[in-house]
Amino acid sequence: MLQARRHFGSFDWVLFLTALALPLIGLVIIFSATTGTPAASAFERQALWLGLGLLALVVVLAIDYHTLAEFSYVVYGLGIVLLILTLIFGRVVNASKSWLGVGGVQFQPSELAKVATILMVAAYLGNERVRGLGFTNFAALSAIVGVPVLLILQQPDLGTAMTFMPLLAGACFMAGIRVRTLVVLALVVALALPIVWGHLKPYQKERVMIFLEPTRDPKGAGYQLIQSLIAVGSGGVAGKGFLSGTQGQLQFLPEQHTDFILAVLAEERGFIGSALVLALYFIVFHRCVATARAARDRLGSFLAMGVACVYGGQALLNIGVVLGILPTTGVPLPLMSYGGSCLMSTLIALGLVLNVWMRRLVN
Amino acid sequence: MSPQNQVWDQRDYLEERRLSVRISLIQVLFGAALGVYLMTFWYLQVVRADYYRRLSDSNHLRRVTLMPQRGLIADAEDRPLAGNRIAFDVRLDREKAGDPAALLPTLTRILGMGQQTLEERLGRYRNRPSFEPVVLKEDVDLKEVAYIESRRLELPMLSVGIESRRNYPHGALAAHVLGYVGEVTEEQVRKDVQGEFDLGDVVGRAGIERQYDPGLRGAKGWKEVVVNSHGREMQEVGEGRQPSPGRALRLTIDLDLQATLEEAYGEEQGSAIFLDPHSGAVLAMISRPAYDPNVFARRFSQDVWQTLVGDPRHPLQDRVSLSKFAPGSVFKIVMAIAALEEGVAGPNRVDHCTGSYRFGERVFQCWGIRKGGHGWIGMREAIIQSCNVYFYRLGNEMGIERIAKWGRLLGFGGPTGIDLPHEEGGTLPDPEWKRRAVPRDPTWHPGETISVSIGQGALEVTPLQMAVFASIIANGGTVYRPHLVRSRETREGVEEGAGDGSVVREVALRPSTLAVIKDAMWGVVNEEGTGVRARIEGRDVCAKTGTAQVFRASRDIDADKLPKDKRDHAWFVGFAPKDDPQIAWAVFVQNGGHGGTVGAPIARAVLERFFAKRYPTGGGVRAAGATTLR
Numbered sequence: 001m002l003q004a005r006r007h008f009g010s011f012d013w014v015l016f017l018t019a020l021a022l023p024l025i026g027l028v029i030i031f032s033a034t035t036g037t038p039a040a041s042a043f044e045r046q047a048l049w050l051g052l053g054l055l056a057l058v059v060v061l062a063i064d065y066h067t068l069a070e071f072s073y074v075v076y077g078l079g080i081v082l083l084i085l086t087l088i089f090g091r092v093v094n095a096s097k098s099w100l101g102v103g104g105v106q107f108q109p110s111e112l113a114k115v116a117t118i119l120m121v122a123a124y125l126g127n128e129r130v131r132g133l134g135f136t137n138f139a140a141l142s143a144i145v146g147v148p149v150l151l152i153l154q155q156p157d158l159g160t161a162m163t164f165m166p167l168l169a170g171a172c173f174m175a176g177i178r179v180r181t182l183v184v185l186a187l188v189v190a191l192a193l194p195i196v197w198g199h200l201k202p203y204q205k206e207r208v209m210i211f212l213e214p215t216r217d218p219k220g221a222g223y224q225l226i227q228s229l230i231a232v233g234s235g236g237v238a239g240k241g242f243l244s245g246t247q248g249q250l251q252f253l254p255e256q257h258t259d260f261i262l263a264v265l266a267e268e269r270g271f272i273g274s275a276l277v278l279a280l281y282f283i284v285f286h287r288c289v290a291t292a293r294a295a296r297d298r299l300g301s302f303l304a305m306g307v308a309c310v311y312g313g314q315a316l317l318n319i320g321v322v323l324g325i326l327p328t329t330g331v332p333l334p335l336m337s338y339g340g341s342c343l344m345s346t347l348i349a350l351g352l353v354l355n356v357w358m359r360r361l362v363n
Numbered sequence: 364m365s366p367q368n369q370v371w372d373q374r375d376y377l378e379e380r381r382l383s384v385r386i387s388l389i390q391v392l393f394g395a396a397l398g399v400y401l402m403t404f405w406y407l408q409v410v411r412a413d414y415y416r417r418l419s420d421s422n423h424l425r426r427v428t429l430m431p432q433r434g435l436i437a438d439a440e441d442r443p444l445a446g447n448r449i450a451f452d453v454r455l456d457r458e459k460a461g462d463p464a465a466l467l468p469t470l471t472r473i474l475g476m477g478q479q480t481l482e483e484r485l486g487r488y489r490n491r492p493s494f495e496p497v498v499l500k501e502d503v504d505l506k507e508v509a510y511i512e513s514r515r516l517e518l519p520m521l522s523v524g525i526e527s528r529r530n531y532p533h534g535a536l537a538a539h540v541l542g543y544v545g546e547v548t549e550e551q552v553r554k555d556v557q558g559e560f561d562l563g564d565v566v567g568r569a570g571i572e573r574q575y576d577p578g579l580r581g582a583k584g585w586k587e588v589v590v591n592s593h594g595r596e597m598q599e600v601g602e603g604r605q606p607s608p609g610r611a612l613r614l615t616i617d618l619d620l621q622a623t624l625e626e627a628y629g630e631e632q633g634s635a636i637f638l639d640p641h642s643g644a645v646l647a648m649i650s651r652p653a654y655d656p657n658v659f660a661r662r663f664s665q666d667v668w669q670t671l672v673g674d675p676r677h678p679l680q681d682r683v684s685l686s687k688f689a690p691g692s693v694f695k696i697v698m699a700i701a702a703l704e705e706g707v708a709g710p711n712r713v714d715h716c717t718g719s720y721r722f723g724e725r726v727f728q729c730w731g732i733r734k735g736g737h738g739w740i741g742m743r744e745a746i747i748q749s750c751n752v753y754f755y756r757l758g759n760e761m762g763i764e765r766i767a768k769w770g771r772l773l774g775f776g777g778p779t780g781i782d783l784p785h786e787e788g789g790t791l792p793d794p795e796w797k798r799r800a801v802p803r804d805p806t807w808h809p810g811e812t813i814s815v816s817i818g819q820g821a822l823e824v825t826p827l828q829m830a831v832f833a834s835i836i837a838n839g840g841t842v843y844r845p846h847l848v849r850s851r852e853t854r855e856g857v858e859e860g861a862g863d864g865s866v867v868r869e870v871a872l873r874p875s876t877l878a879v880i881k882d883a884m885w886g887v888v889n890e891e892g893t894g895v896r897a898r899i900e901g902r903d904v905c906a907k908t909g910t911a912q913v914f915r916a917s918r919d920i921d922a923d924k925l926p927k928d929k930r931d932h933a934w935f936v937g938f939a940p941k942d943d944p945q946i947a948w949a950v951f952v953q954n955g956g957h958g959g960t961v962g963a964p965i966a967r968a969v970l971e972r973f974f975a976k977r978y979p980t981g982g983g984v985r986a987a988g989a990t991t992l993r
Contacts, residue, residue, distance in 0.1 A: 174385050176378075230422060233407040233415025246423045246589075271408035275401060282397050289390045293383060305386060308393075316396050323403045 012357040015287035018280050019335065019350050023050050023343060025277065026261060026336035033248050033257040033264045034338075042257055042338050049340035053347035060351030064359060068352070069299055072116075072123040076144075079116035082109035083151040090155070098155045110160045111345035113148040117164065118306035118349065120144050121171050126299025133177040138185075141171060158204060159317075159331040166313030167306055174305055207328050224260070225324050227253050231263040232274075232322065239270030257338040259330055262322045277336075278319075284335075284350075285312045291357040300356040307349040427588055428561065431581030432527060434609030436541060436571060438618040439646075439849055445541050445572070445656075448530040451508050451523050454496035457488070460520040473510075473518070474500050496524065501661050529565065529660035535653040537621050539634075539681040540614070540645075540847060542570020542784075543656035559583075568659070569679070571612065571847060573784045578851060581609035610852040615644035619976060620969055624649050627968035631961065633932070634682035634826045635950040636845075637969055640834035640938055643843030643865050645781075646946065647969060650682040684779075684786045687823035688951065691909030692749045693936045694770075694818030696836070696880060698757055699742060701769035703876040707761045710879045713741050716752035722813050727755050746883035747892040749908065751817050758816025763807060766815060767793035772870045774831045775824050780844040780867065789828055792821040818909060829936045829949035835870060836884075837905075837944030839877055842867040881905055885941050888963075894935065896963035902974055905944075906937025906966070908959040930954040935962025939970055946973050 027050070031043045060068070068075075082100065086109050090097035099106050121144055133141070145168040152161040197205070231247035240246070245267035248256050256264050266274045288308035295301040311334045318333040320326030332339050334346040407415065436445035453474060460466055463485055471478050481499060488497045499521075503511075508523050529544045545568040547560045560566070567576035586603030624635060624647045634650040652674075658667045671679055680686060702708040718736035720727045729736060729751035737750045745753035758766060770776055776791025790796070792815060794807035800821075814820030827845060835842055844865040850857050884905035888894040893908040911932040933955030938947035948966055955961040 170389060173389070174382060176381060176385070227422075229407065230415050230418045232404070233411050234419035235408050236412040236416065237409055246419055266404065266408065271404055274404040274408065278397055278401050278404070282394065285393050286390070289386055292386050298382075301382060301386070305389065309389065312393050316393070316400075319400050323400060323407070325399075325403065 010358055010361065012287060012291070012354055015284060015291075015350065015354060015357070018283045018287070019347070020054075022277070022280055022284070022335035023053075025265070025280075026333075026338075028242075029261050029265045029268070029336070030257045030338050032243050032245070032268060033253075033261065035243065039257060039338075045340065046338050046343070049343050052340075053344045056344060057347045057351035057354070060348050061355050061358065063355075065300065065303060065352060065355045068119060068355075069123040069126060069303075072119045075116045076120040079109065079113035080147060080151070083113055083148055085109070087151065087154055096155045096157045098152075098157045098160070107344075108160075108339075108341040110148070110152045110155070110157060111341035113152070114160075114163065114310060115345050115348050115352075117145060117148055118167060118303065118310055119352070121167060122299055122302035122306050125171060125175050125302045126297065133172055133175040133181060135181055135184075137175070138172065138177065138181055141168065141175075145171075156201070157330075159329040162317065162329060163310060163314045163331060166309040170305055170309035171302065174302065224253075224255075224328055228260055228263045228322050229324050231260075232266040235267040235270045235274075237271045239266075239268050239273055242268055244268060255330075258332055259318065259337065260322060261337050262319055262333055265336075266322075281312075281315050287357075288312070288350075288353050291353050291360070294360045295356050296360050300360065304353045304356050307353050311346055311349060423589055427586050429584035429586060429603075429606045430527070430564075431583060431606035432608045433529060433544070433565070434575075434579040434581065434852070435611045436579075437611065437613050438616050438621070439614060440618065441613060442618045443532060444537060444614065444616070444618070446530050446532065447527045450501065450526050450528040451503050451505075452498045452526060453500040453503055453507070453511055454522050454524045455485070455499050456496050456520050456522060466520070469518075470499065473521075474507075476500060496522065498524070502528075529657075531656045531660075533618075533622075534657065535655045536625055537616060537648065538570075538653040538656050539650040539683065540570055540616060540648050541656055542572040542574075543568055543654075543659040544572050545659050565660075570681070570783060571614070572656075574782050575612055575848065575851070578610040579612065582607045612848055612852070613850045614847050615639070615646065615849045616648065616847065617646050617976075620647040620972055621649070623647075623972040624965070624969050627965045631952045631955060631965075632676060632682075633950075633952040633955065634686070635948065635965060635969075636683050636826055636830045637946055637948040637973075638830050638834050638843075638845055640837035640944050640947040641841075641843075643831070643834065643845045644849065645845055645847050646973070648683055648847075650680070652676050652678040654678045681783070681785075682826065682951070682953075684781055684783050684825055684827045687787050687789045687825050688932050689820075689822055689911035690775075690818040690824045690829065691911045691932075691934055692751075692818055693829060693832075693907045693909035693934050694815075694822065694824075695746055695749065695754050696884070696907050697770055697773055697775070697832070698754050698761075698766065698816055699746060699880060699883070700773065700836075700872065700876055701765055702742075702757050702761055703879060704769065704873065705761065705765050707765075708742065708757060710742050710875070712757075713739055714745070714750075714753045714756055715739050716750050718752070720752045720755040720813070722755070722759065722810055725810055725813075727751065727813055743879065743883045743886060746880075746907065747886040747890060749893055754816045755813050758812050759809065763793050763812045763815065766812070767791055767796075772868075773835055774828050774842055775822075779825075779827055779831050781827060782846050782848055786827070787825050789825050790821055790823040796821075819912060826949045826951040829934065829951070830947060833936050833938050833947040833949060836877065836880055837938035837947045839874075840870040840872040842870060881941055884937060888937070893957070893959040894937070894963050896959060897935065897937070897967040897970070899939075899967060899970055899974070902939050902970065903941035904937060904939040904967075904970060905941045906935055906963070908957065908962065909934035909936070910957055930956045933957055933960070933962050935959065935966055937966065945977065946970065 023046075027043060027046055030046050034040050034042045086100045087097060089100065091099040091101060091106065093099055098108050098110055100109050121141065124140065124144060145164050149161045149164045152164075227247060231245065231253050234240070234247065235245070245264060247253050247267050248264040253260050253263055262274070262277065265277060285308055288304050292301045292304035292308065295304060314331055314334050317326060317329060317331050318337070321328050321331070332342045334342065432447055435443060435447075437443050455463065455470075457463060467478050467481055470476070470481055474481070476499070484499055485497055503523070511518070511521050511523050514521075531541060544565050547564045547566045551566070552560045567573035567579060572579065584604040584606030620637060624637070628635060628649055628651060632651050634648075636648045637646040638644065639646060654671055703710065716729055716737035718729050720729070730749070736752065737745070737748055740748065740750050740753055742753070744750070767776070770791045775789055777788045778786040780786075792811065797807050798805045811820050815822050831842065831845055844867050846865060850859050852858075884907055885903060886892050887908065888897050888904045888906050894906045897904050897906055911934065931954070933952040935950040936948065938944045948969070950962040950966050952961045952965075
């Protein structure tokens with residue numbers, strides 16, 4: 001009891017409240033973006049998922065992360081099994097088989113696999129014996145990240161698969177990958193790139209081409225980009241006001257409550273709103289990094305940095321698409337976009353970070 | 364603490380330092396990326412906000428053009444000749460269709476159309492925004508409308524559109540008067556400086572529809588609407604402007620006479636036009652072969668158009684005002700008037716016809732040669748018998764200059780000014796004309812004068828000019844501009860048609876000249892002349908027949924046994940009644956043989972109807988034998 005009180009006293013309120021503020025802002029925007037459209041029930045469902053997500057966060061917080069790391073093999077294995085089940089029994093949405101239904105609830109196992117992989121990577125690198133990253137360790141790390149990525153690519157869901165990359169890159173970097181290993185790796189990637197391009201689906205190639213030249217197909221994939229820029233730019237400094245963004249309200253924006261939710265916010269809330277959201281994301285990231293520094297062991301550091309890299313990278317990817325800086329990938333904005341699985345996985349991941357912070361002091 | 368442990372601690376300490384540096388690097392990287400994003404937001408939302416706001420407005424505000432109803436066209440008694448009807452089209456919404464190619468077999472089955480036609484229609488819209496529906500099938504009946512509408516759930520990509528379409532209730536009747544409508548050409552849009560036309564607009568392309576198009580078309584209106592990304596109209600904003608409907612026209616055409624003429628003309632090719640000699644109003648007008656203007660009102664009229672344009676009989680050609688032919692013997696009336704007015708001959712001049720006339724080295728024949736010529740013959744008889752020799756000699760004495768002068772005065776050699784988009788002026792040859800038109804042989808040969816004297820040679824007239832000419836004789840010398848519009852709707856009310864302003868000139872004709880000519884023309888129909896088939900008891904029909912040579916037949920060949928396309932063109936030109944002319948006409952039958960044979964019965968049918976309408980109780984009939992001016 002005393003211990004719990006002490007832990008409670010060292011709870012990272014800043015991270016928790018910021019992480020709570022973003023889904024609440026997201027809810028408002030989801031409401032605005034879906035009123036009067038067939039997706040109008042999205043608001044209530046997202047609110048429900050937020051509640052469930054907070055519950056999951058508290059559960060994750062209650063168990064010492066060392067205990068969780070001990071079970072990382074189980075969690076990781078479960079994630080892989082779910083991904084395989086998805087490929088067999090999954091439901092096809094937008095030409096991707098990435099949904100699994102359990103008792104009427106649909107969720108994306110790839111989102112849960114994300115957390116499992118972060119835990120697995122942290123557990124592997126947190127092992128005190130791993131010092132400096134040679135070929136063997138790098139191969140092991142690649143395998144840990146590679147297995148779920150390959151399974152997700154089979155769905156196919158390129159966007160989600162890509163969000164695993166910052167984890168691998170960040171982990172390698174933090175573990176101190178050797179220059180020799182890095183050079184060989186660079187050579188392999190340079191050789192593999194043309195082969196990968198050859199194996200991309202036509203729509204994926206088209207997206208990359210459109211990104212390089214947005215006016216190429218103004219009604220197709222380039223259309224999303226142009227409409228997103230119009231939404232953001234026409235918001236101006238103060239925004240058009242709640243429910244008043246014509247780009248979003250008149251459905252010029254595609255995926256307005258999921259991947260392009262930030263464009264709707266930028267249109268209705270202007271530069272002030274956009275800057276505020278960027279600031280909130282910076283605080284979340286900063287708190288994760290602070291946790292990594294303050295963690296009492298390598299496991300805690302790798303855990304916090306894994307979460308920071310995966311979800312921070314995903315946020316950068318999403319916002320970059322909205323701003324036309326990156327090609328359209330179809331990745332939701334963590335904490336804000338509509339989507340229960342993504343919100344749930346992000347909150348669990350942040351629960352891990354809060355866990356590390358809370359137990360940073362050696363007793 | 365053992366030294367070994369110290370080493371480990373030392374290593375741990377260094378590793379912790381390195382880890383911290385690496386974490387910082389990742390943090391800086393993330394912070395820098397967010398900084399770039401913040402600057403991008405600033406650039407888009409502050410620096411370029413106006414630009415994007417304009418794009419946003421033009422994105423969701425759309426100006427919708429409201430099309431006016433085309434003006435109605437009615438006959439002289441206000442019976443509709445051209446109106447508008449509601450047409451149903453089957454349209455395909457490409458945004459809901461997914462891959463249209465995959466739908467083709469289904470569409471082929473449902474619409475009963477060839478796959479190729481469907482592909483071609485879809486292909487036209489390849490470069491148009493996808494919210495614009497594709498018209499797959501036009502003019503579907505209510506059964507098909509019901510079929511499509513009741514399958515909204517199965518076939519959400521199909522819908523039924525409603526359009527106003529031009530409608531000609533009488534089909535091909537008076538086709539060349541009314542003309543037809545069609546989509547504006549790309550060239551018209553390009554040359555349109557005032558921005559009146561948009562692609563897809565319907566405009567008059569021929570006939571009255573074209574001539575009076577600015578009024579008939581009306582003025583477009585517009586409204587501004589908020590549309591969503593699918594182009595669906597969400598709400599209207601601002602005032603906009605209502606379209607002003609096209610102005611109605613009332614023609615001079617009398618539907619009854621027109622119908623009679625259409626029926627009497629049968630299957631012949633050629634044209635006929637009936638005028639009111641006291642105003643120039645066109646009472647009936649026909650050109651054959653004709654076409655059904657309704658086929659052009661449809662969107663997909665390209666095939667029909669190609670068929671009509673490629674038809675060797677040229678059904679689109681208006682043979683009243685655009686085709687020119689030799690006037691043949693009808694021109695002998697012009698010769699007689701010129702001779703009388705110029706004093707070259709008196710009405711009592713007598714000549715001797717032996718069946719041929721030698722001029723220089725050439726021999727010109729008279730059609731009476733088979734019975735050894737007309738013998739001694741006076742002017743009146745020469746007109747009635749249509750003796751060539753009489754007029755050969757008269758022409759030779761008069762000279763081409765005086766013939767051309769009277770030809771011009773009587774309405775030949777230039778357009779009449781009818782209110783149709785194009786008109787041919789014909790050819791009235793004289794030495795001046797020859798110098799210009801035949802540089803190969805610029806001198807006028809006296810022999811040519813001989814040919815012109817009987818309406819052959821280079822002489823060319825339109826049936827319309829012939830009818831105007833008949834009107835001039837009928838009304839005693841007034842040249843009216845023929846016209847088709849009796850009254851037109853204006854912003855202020857109804858403007859009565861050309862009426863007063865339509866006198867082109869007065870030709871001073873002596874009453875004695877008129878008396879001789881009219882009497883001779885009366886004789887053509889009422890004595891044993893060439894036009895007896897137009898005779899109506901008590902109506903004193905006056906006329907002159909003519910044949911325009913197509914093929915120079917030798918005297919041994921019976922003209923009636925020639926193949927149809929080698930036969931002469933037939934004229935039957937006249938007016939009635941003789942003393943109080945109320946109607947004048949020109950009937951022209953291509954390859955019709957002799958004017959009295961085919962032309963006269965056509966004119967007679969229309970005249971009977973005309974007089975029956977004007978005098979329903981049988982009035983106005985001259986008592987038998989009351990007038991005979993000899």
